[in-house]
Amino acid sequence: MAIEFKQVNYLYKSFLHENSFSLNNLSLSINSGEFILVAGQTGSGKTTFLRLLDTLILPSNGEINFDGQIINNSSPEKILMKVRRNFGFVFQFPQRQLFSPTVLDDVEFAALNFGNNKAEASKKAKEVLKQIGIEEDLWEHSVFNLSVGQMRKVAIAGALVNQPKYLLLDEPTSGMDEYAKNDLLKILNYFHEQGATIIAVSHDINTFAPLVDRAIIFRRGKIISDNNPTKIFSEPMNADIQPPSTVSFARSIGLKSTPLSIDELADEIEAINE
Incomplete structure (x- = not known):
């Protein structure tokens, strides 16, 4: 597509x-x-x-x-x-798209919303929760008792349940x-x-x-x-967006490369010192 x-x-x-x-x-x-x-x-x-x-x-x-x-x-x-x-859509604030009594109910609802019957929805919800890494002992908990990271995982599970x-x-x-x-x-x-x-x-x-x-x-x-x-980040940026901190640091020490990660930056510095 x-x-x-x-x-x-x-x-x-x-x-x-x-x-x-x-x-x-x-x-x-x-x-x-x-x-x-x-x-x-x-x-x-x-x-x-x-x-x-x-x-x-x-x-x-x-x-x-x-x-x-x-x-x-x-x-x-x-x-x-x-x-x-x-499409699956995860909002900026996951609590705005989570509303069912439990974690499992919330993900099941997303599956039911696309025409699955209850058994199919439950099966799909459990599969995706396992893939996402939400422990089974949390499935019957209220989503609003979870951490921000866990809530976002549940929102992602709901977005992905229909593949x-x-x-x-x-x-x-x-x-x-x-x-x-x-x-x-x-x-x-x-x-x-x-x-x-x-x-x-x-x-x-x-x-x-x-x-x-x-x-x-x-x-x-x-x-x-x-x-x-x-x-994009190898070119001079304007005030709209700042480059990754690794790129800014590389520029500050005179490197002309564009390391996007700490590992890439470390490799560049190591190459200079060899």
Whole structure:
């Protein structure tokens, strides 16, 4: 499955202007199997982009081609539901999408919502909870008694229970400590290796830059850079986004390379000292 945005605009009404652009004349393609970081300042259009992908909102004009299925501002709900089956969406604040009495109930609900019967939903929910790493003794607990990291895992389990082709995440590492982040990244890498396309909106450049195939940088509703992260962060950056701290440190000691991770930086320094 491939996705193509064709001259997509999304307008909203603001206090200052009758119509303001959240996305302005957006055209790009997304290929199956990519791991993409979407970055930019607050209000640059990143979350609007995710919501358009999941058809939670529709373009004001322009169209989105989902593997031959065209979505525009007049697409009927029946068609939107068909497209949504290919997507799992994890909100920035997981507590806003978790509401069932227990962990298992919450993930089961996501499966039931796509037409599975109770037995099928329960089986799928248990399988994905095991894959995500939620211990069985937590399945009957309230989701609201879990840590932030555990809650986000449950939200991801609900997003993945129907085996979507695309996983969309809005600030997935927000509020997490390093241990929880590492746990999350193992999960994302696992499902990416299984063939899922992952698109993550994040300000956490240090975490995602070493992992992704592609970075898309937004400014005021437009894409200002779209390339592999090494290429993007090898160029002088503006105030919209800061490079990974490893790149900043490399520049400070005179290195011309673009190490995106601590390991890459260590290798560069070791090579100098040999």
